[in-house]
Amino acid sequence: MIDIKLIRENRDLVKENIKKKFQDKKLPLVDEVYEMDVDYREAKAKADNLKAEKNRLSDQIGALMREGKKDEAMKIKEDVAKMADEINSLTTKEEELSKAIKEKMMVIPNIIADDVPIGEDDTHNVEEQRFGEPVVPDYEIPYHSDIMARFNGLDKDAAARVSGNGFYYLVGDVARLHSAVLAYARDFMIDKGFTYCIPPYMIRSAAVDGVMSFEEKSNMMYKIEGEDLYLIGTSEHSMIAKFKDQIIKENELPITMTSYSPCFRKEVGAHGIEERGVYRIHQFEKQEMVVLCKPEDSEAWYDKMWNYSVELFRTLDIPVRKLVCCSGDLADLKYRSCDIEAWSPRQQKYFEVCSCSNLTDAQARRLAIRYKKENGDKEFVHTLNNTVIAPPRMLIALLENNYQKDGSVKIPKVLQPYMGGKEILTPLK
RNA sequence: GGAGAAAUACCCAAGUCUGGUUGAAGGGAUCGGUCUUGAAAACCGAGAGGUCGGCGACGGCGCGGGGGUUCGAAUCCCUCUUUCUCCGCCA
Numbered sequence: 001m002i003d004i005k006l007i008r009e010n011r012d013l014v015k016e017n018i019k020k021k022f023q024d025k026k027l028p029l030v031d032e033v034y035e036m037d038v039d040y041r042e043a044k045a046k047a048d049n050l051k052a053e054k055n056r057l058s059d060q061i062g063a064l065m066r067e068g069k070k071d072e073a074m075k076i077k078e079d080v081a082k083m084a085d086e087i088n089s090l091t092t093k094e095e096e097l098s099k100a101i102k103e104k105m106m107v108i109p110n111i112i113a114d115d116v117p118i119g120e121d122d123t124h125n126v127e128e129q130r131f132g133e134p135v136v137p138d139y140e141i142p143y144h145s146d147i148m149a150r151f152n153g154l155d156k157d158a159a160a161r162v163s164g165n166g167f168y169y170l171v172g173d174v175a176r177l178h179s180a181v182l183a184y185a186r187d188f189m190i191d192k193g194f195t196y197c198i199p200p201y202m203i204r205s206a207a208v209d210g211v212m213s214f215e216e217k218s219n220m221m222y223k224i225e226g227e228d229l230y231l232i233g234t235s236e237h238s239m240i241a242k243f244k245d246q247i248i249k250e251n252e253l254p255i256t257m258t259s260y261s262p263c264f265r266k267e268v269g270a271h272g273i274e275e276r277g278v279y280r281i282h283q284f285e286k287q288e289m290v291v292l293c294k295p296e297d298s299e300a301w302y303d304k305m306w307n308y309s310v311e312l313f314r315t316l317d318i319p320v321r322k323l324v325c326c327s328g329d330l331a332d333l334k335y336r337s338c339d340i341e342a343w344s345p346r347q348q349k350y351f352e353v354c355s356c357s358n359l360t361d362a363q364a365r366r367l368a369i370r371y372k373k374e375n376g377d378k379e380f381v382h383t384l385n386n387t388v389i390a391p392p393r394m395l396i397a398l399l400e401n402n403y404q405k406d407g408s409v410k411i412p413k414v415l416q417p418y419m420g421g422k423e424i425l426t427p428l429k
Numbered sequence: 430g431g432a433g434a435a436a437u438a439c440c441c442a443a444g445u446c447u448g449g450u451u452g453a454a455g456g457g458a459u460c461g462g463u464c465u466u467g468a469a470a471a472c473c474g475a476g477a478g479g480u481c482g483g484c485g486a487c488g489g490c491g492c493g494g495g496g497g498u499u500c501g502a503a504u505c506c507c508u509c510u511u512u513c514u515c516c517g518c519c520a
Contacts, residue, residue, distance in 0.1 A: 041482060041483085044481075044489075045488090048481090048488055048489040054500075055489090057501090058501040059450085060500095062448095062449035077500045077501095083500095098481095204510095247439095249439095
């Protein structure tokens with residue numbers, strides 16, 4: 001959500017930004033908001049003046065009553081009562097306009113960074129840098145669920161009987177590897193100075209509505225029957241809602257957190273659930289990083305954060321690349337964003353494992369997350385988030401890149417302590 | 430789940446029975462000063478309080494959230510949420 005002052009003062013900039021994002025159908029919104037804002041302020045001024053008059057007369061009534069002049073008081077009472085209709089209609093108009101403006105403002109995208117590549121969709125995202133050699137072995141890499149199956153590590157049939165499509169049982173060493181990756185990622189971020197946090201996995205509708213659009217909500221969120229509670233789709237939901245309407249002390253910034261949670265997603269819409277394997281499922285686990293900082297620091301944090309992802313994957317011997325999101329592929333709240341993609345030797349291409357974003361003040365403005373400066377002024381913070389690691393999807397990269405010709409899988413050194421010292425997983429069949 | 434009590438500004442807290450000179454007493458903290466080698470303590474003083482509109486003067490709204498009664502609500506009514514105490518149940 002952008003500052004409405006931008007629309008009052010620089011509509012061209014806002015429109016230009018919309019064009020850059022290939023959302024021309026949203027262009028009329030800018031003038032609509034501009035005009036509604038003028039009407040809103042006019043209605044508010046009128047209503048406020050009438051209310052001021054009413055308050056003044058009410059005080060008079062109080063004074064007269066105290067003096068015992070009931071007749072005069074009654075007369076004024078009638079006058080005030082006559083004002084009620086006009087005040088009501090103006091107040092209603094003011095509220096309706098305010099609500100309508102807010103709805104439109106929610107849809108107007110955040111101003112994007114100057115250096116975001118311009119492009120209509122994800123095919124125009126730009127590879128910026130590679131880290132590690134994307135190795136193509138001279139033997140065939142099986143599909144990840146087949147690799148898991150060789151260790152008796154995955155049972156989707158049972159999951160389908162028990163929970164339906166889109167669920168899995170992870171078993172034995174594969175399950176342990178899953179936990180090891182999460183524990184490693186947690187400790188990696190703690191070592192970077194982030195604070196570990198376990199948030200609520202269910203949040204009430206007021207919190208849900210605060211952190212996502214209606215469309216997202218209906219496509220993603222599972223609702224608990226008979227309760228005002230939803231299962232979170234990512235810990236970012238509870239982590240950001242934590243700060244809604246809060247004023248943070250300047251010396252508490254930056255707030256750097258790494259949160260863990262299971263994530264529950266209906267995955268209604270474009271993609272659907274993948275039949276084979278664990279790439280897209282209804283339930284997964286994720287370690288996330290979330291940063292709230294002063295506006296002047298957010299760009300530096302953005303660079304630090306995506307670099308953490310690269311570093312983490314490199315310690316796991318997984319080649320990655322940084323893919324910069326182009327204007328059309330940027331979600332509306334984002335100022336800039338990049339994906340860290342891991343190398344898949346089986347598919348011989350990179351696939352997304354982390355998504356790092358700087359939302360500047362767009363999210364903070366929407367949720368009223370501010371900080372108080374030394375001089376007492378309040379300003380919106382900047383918010384950023386990035387995936388640390390999201391197994392089981394991440395296991396795909398891990399298994400494929402460490403798969404040996406004989407069907408075994410090497411365990412990267414950094415994970416071995418979390419695997420009871422095991423250096424290699426040997427197939428059971 | 431049952432019974433009771435409570436929610437006031439950064440913090441503590443008065444006011445709520447008896448609606449109107451309380452848009453919020455009084456503290457603490459904050460800031461300035463006196464004193465002191467410096468600090469603390471003590472004393473003196475000050476402004477401010479959240480939010481929206483307005484260039485401003487100023488005005489609207491704000492006493493947990495939402496609604497209602499009234500000319501007028503922190504104060505009365507309804508509702509939701511949260512906290513505390515006791516009982517019950519339970520990882």
